Amino acid sequence: MELFILCLNGLCLMVPCALHIFFISRLTGKAGKFRHFALYFIMICILEWIVGKLSLCFICAVTGQLVILCTVSHFALKNQWIMSWSAAICACYISQLSFGIVNSVESLFFPRLIGTPILYILILLAIFVSFFICAICYTVILRSISLKDAEQISGSGLTAFPVFLSPVLFFYSAQLYILQTSYTYTQMIYNDSTFTDSIADIGKHTALLFLQILGLGGLLCTLYAYQRICRSFQIQTALIALSEASRTQKKYVSEAQIRFERTKAFRHDIKNHLTVLNGLLDQENTKKAKTYLKTLETASDSLSFPYQTGNPVVDILLGEKLSLAKSDGISAHVSLILPRPCQIDDFDLCVIFANALDNAADACRFADGRKELCITGRQQGDFYMLEFKNTCPAGPLPPSGTGLSNIRAAAEKYHGTMLTEKNGRYFSLNVLLNISIHPDSISIQKS
Numbered sequence: 080m081e082l083f084i085l086c087l088n089g090l091c092l093m094v095p096c097a098l099h100i101f102f103i104s105r106l107t108g109k110a111g112k113f114r115h116f117a118l119y120f121i122m123i124c125i126l127e128w129i130v131g132k133l134s135l136c137f138i139c140a141v142t143g144q145l146v147i148l149c150t151v152s153h154f155a156l157k158n159q160w161i162m163s164w165s166a167a168i169c170a171c172y173i174s175q176l177s178f179g180i181v182n183s184v185e186s187l188f189f190p191r192l193i194g195t196p197i198l199y200i201l202i203l204l205a206i207f208v209s210f211f212i213c214a215i216c217y218t219v220i221l222r223s224i225s226l227k228d229a230e231q232i233s234g235s236g237l238t239a240f241p242v243f244l245s246p247v248l249f250f251y252s253a254q255l256y257i258l259q260t261s262y263t264y265t266q267m268i269y270n271d272s273t274f275t276d277s278i279a280d281i282g283k284h285t286a287l288l289f290l291q292i293l294g295l296g297g298l299l300c301t302l303y304a305y306q307r308i309c310r311s312f313q314i315q316t317a318l319i320a321l322s323e324a325s326r327t328q329k330k331y332v333s334e335a336q337i338r339f340e341r342t343k344a345f346r347h348d349i350k351n352h353l354t355v356l357n358g359l360l361d362q363e364n365t366k367k368a369k370t371y372l373k374t375l376e377t378a379s380d381s382l383s384f385p386y387q388t389g390n391p392v393v394d395i396l397l398g399e400k401l402s403l404a405k406s407d408g409i410s411a412h413v414s415l416i417l418p419r420p421c422q423i424d425d426f427d428l429c430v431i432f433a434n435a436l437d438n439a440a441d442a443c444r445f446a447d448g449r450k451e452l453c454i455t456g457r458q459q460g461d462f463y464m465l466e467f468k469n470t471c472p473a474g475p476l477p478p479s480g481t482g483l484s485n486i487r488a489a490a491e492k493y494h495g496t497m498l499t500e501k502n503g504r505y506f507s508l509n510v511l512l513n514i515s516i517h518p519d520s521i522s523i524q525k526s
Contacts, residue, residue, distance in 0.1 A: 083199060087206070092127065094210050095174050096120045099148055102173075102217045103166040106224075109156045118155060122147045141255060145171050169220065172251040176294055177213035181205045183288035187281060216298070223302045224309070250294045320430060320485045389417045392425045393432055400436040401452070408450055409443045415456040418463060421514050427489045431465065434482035435508055439469035442506060446470040461515035462495075471506040486510060 096119050104111030123144060130140045145167055152163035185205055192198040352375055359368040386397040393415075401411045417428075436452075443450040446469075453468045476499075486508070487497040495512040 087202070088127075090206060092123055093120060095213070096123055098210070098213055098217065099167075099170045099174065100151075102170050102221070103148070103152050103158075103163075104156060105221050106166050106169070107152070107156065107158045107162050109158065111156070115151060115155045119147065119151045122151070138255060141171065141175065168251060170217075173216045173220070173298075174213055175251070175255065176291060176298075177209045177216065180212060180288065180291045180295070181209040183284055183291060186284040187288070216295070219299070220302065223306055250297055253290070253294065316484070320434075323433060386413050386415075388413075388415050389419060390421075390425070390428060393417060393428055396429065396432045396436065397454075400433070400440065404436075404440045404443065404452060407440070407444055409440060410449070410451050412451075412453045413455075415454055415465075417456065418458050418514055421463075423463075423493060423512055423514060427492060430485050430489045431510055434486050435465075435467045435510070438482050439467050439506075439508070442471040443469050445472045446504065447472070448504075458514070461513055463512050463514045465510040465512070467508040467510075469506055470504055471501065473504060476501055476506070483508075 097116055100111045100116045100119055103109075104115070126140065126143045126147060129135070130143070148170060149160075149163045149167040152158045152166055153160055156163075158166070185202075189198065189201065192201065352371075356368055356371060359365075359371060386394055386401070388394055388397065397413060401413070404411055436454075439452050443452055449470065451468075451470050453466075455466045455468075457464055483497070483499070490497045490510050490512060493512045493514070495510065497511075498509045500507045500509075
């Protein structure tokens with residue numbers, strides 16, 4: 080019996096520890112290693128030994144487990160504190176809820192089997208059922224939410240996460256109270272009298288079981304509400320991106336009209352300008368002729384875009400964004416000719432360039448020393464690689480925001496990808512696009 084209890088306790092420590100590390104690593108988008116599990120398991124074993132030696136209450140043991148799990152998540156998995164606490168609370172609550180539901184069922188049916196050999200088999204079966212419930216709940220949560228993805232929505236996901244976390248904290252507190260009234264496996268095996276009252280008080284355990292099932296239902300409802308809120312944030316972000324792209328294209332049309340009118344007026348007066356030049360040359364007044372030619376050259380330059388990429392939308396964007404960057408002391412270099420024909424929609428090019436240039440300019444403004452921004456593009460077969468390289472502040476990069484998420488979505492629309500890299504004081508954003516695929520054909524293939 081002592082060996083059975085020892086193996087039972089070891090199983091109830093090892094499997095939940097593995098599930099906790101797996102759940103947190105997947106939820107936060109980190110790679111969980113065996114060393115993370117070993118570290119967490121050893122610390123939990125030490126905690127259990129301290130709790131047993133000092134005869135601490137159940138609440139102290141659970142609180143200690145929560146703190147240890149959060150600590151491992153922060154220092155071993157390198158998660159932020161808010162992500163570590165959120166993931167640890169979810170993991171511990173699901174684990175306690177699973178055991179609580181099984182404990183309530185045991186309290187209803189197992190007392191009649193005390194003293195029979197089948198009790199030990201049923202206890203092991205109950206433990207595995209609790210593990211199964213825990214794994215199912217973890218899977219549902221992992222398929223419903225992701226703190227890493229939420230972090231990429233410009234913080235909006237983490238803004239909405241308290242909507243999910245607050246009810247979980249309430250359910251967690253209620254679950255801890257319920258577990259205080261339940262019975263442990265050791266009591267069930269050693270003390271027959273412990274369950275005399277539980278048989279007479281079947282209604283209480285039925286109510287506890289019902290409350291815990293309601294807690295599970297409340298968790299699912301909270302998940303649904305959280306999904307809806309995050310979806311509304313995503314729609315709002317998409318609308319902002321659409322509004323920005325629409326504003327840029329309207330600006331392009333307006334500026335194109337202005338340039339067209341100027342060009343029309345310039346072409347209308349070109350004969351007069353040539354007559355003046357001819358007269359100056361007939362008079363051999365070369366000095367005035369050169370001055371007049373320089374004036375004409377300046378007027379001609381004002382009719383063209385400062386950057387020529389082969390795409391008027393991108394030309395407008397570069398002219399607008401880089402003129403603002405230069406006013407902030409940022410030196411810009413553009414070596415970019417977009418291919419023709421190019422199946423990339425102007426709207427998607429607007430999304431990529433607008434977000435990339437805004438992020439690069441913001442990073443340059445906070446950088447020390449020389450502020451540089453370089454934009455290059457090169458074609459290889461059916462693929463085109465855009466590179467945005469800029470100076471950035473020292474230290475770790477902030478979490479990905481809405482801009483990078485929009486760029487990634489635009490790249491994936493053309494079977495491409497987005498890569499970011501920080502090397503010293505320089506940050507590089509590479510966007511790979513398949514210029515032979517039209518988005519309409521992609522939607523047809525998917526349908």
